[in-house]
Amino acid sequence: MNISSPDSNITEEKRILEYYGSRTNSSVYSFLRPGHLFMLQDRERHVLGLLKKAGTDPLDKRLLLEVGCGTGQWLRDFIKWGVPPENITGVELIPERAAQARHLSPESLRIELGSATRLAFPDASFDIVLQSTVFTSILVSETKRAVASEMLRVLKERGFVIWYDFYVNYPWHHQVRGVRKKEILELFPDCTVELKKITLAPPVCRVLANYSPLGCFILSKVPWLCTHYLGLIRKKTGSG
Numbered sequence: 001m002n003i004s005s006p007d008s009n010i011t012e013e014k015r016i017l018e019y020y021g022s023r024t025n026s027s028v029y030s031f032l033r034p035g036h037l038f039m040l041q042d043r044e045r046h047v048l049g050l051l052k053k054a055g056t057d058p059l060d061k062r063l064l065l066e067v068g069c070g071t072g073q074w075l076r077d078f079i080k081w082g083v084p085p086e087n088i089t090g091v092e093l094i095p096e097r098a099a100q101a102r103h104l105s106p107e108s109l110r111i112e113l114g115s116a117t118r119l120a121f122p123d124a125s126f127d128i129v130l131q132s133t134v135f136t137s138i139l140v141s142e143t144k145r146a147v148a149s150e151m152l153r154v155l156k157e158r159g160f161v162i163w164y165d166f167y168v169n170y171p172w173h174h175q176v177r178g179v180r181k182k183e184i185l186e187l188f189p190d191c192t193v194e195l196k197k198i199t200l201a202p203p204v205c206r207v208l209a210n211y212s213p214l215g216c217f218i219l220s221k222v223p224w225l226c227t228h229y230l231g232l233i234r235k236k237t238g239s240g
Helices: 006-020 034-053 073-081 095-104 141-153 181-187 202-208 213-219
Strands: 064-067 088-092 110-113 126-132 155-166 191-200 226-235
Touching (some): 034 202, 034 213, 034 226, 064 073, 064 141, 088 095, 095 110, 126 141, 181 226, 191 202, 202 213
Parallel strands (some): 064 088, 064 126, 088 110
Antiparallel strands (some): 191 226
């Protein structure tokens, strides 16, 4: 049940729209940058391992929702991995990003403009619900709880949430806040939560990848040099 204040959610959404809506895509996110490419490929390898562990192979019958889908990169990755476009839905708060996602994605892939605190889907609609670097962009605890509650509401009983987000803080970036394991457990009560640390610290990877992809691969195996949690979250049997 969503017990957060609508007013606090709307205020936080306005802040997110004002800050992130005014940002343009940085060149550091170009596929032609070795550091960014390495991080994407490393993430892909870990996510596919996670999906295999979850027993989702094949993926062609799964219904997928991503909250905060941005320009749709993850959604197009799931098409590549075997989910039909017509089985995929993305929800995005920022109009410009939603428009870009629609432009770059197949027509049968559904992109909804709206808030993840108020998902316009029936209960138990999706096999997989994904969030990637959404919660670190939300600074209000009530809004985080509302999004997590909605994610669980639309998740099928035997489905799962994929979590990918920072757990560290960047002192120079006050618009994001790392989400630690304790907070994730609080956001998803009555769930089993499996987390692993992945993604070599981006400032390190963006420099080192220009000279040594092998060095990036080796350092990415050191947990304390990684900045993100990749997780699988499931409802406990008989809960919610």
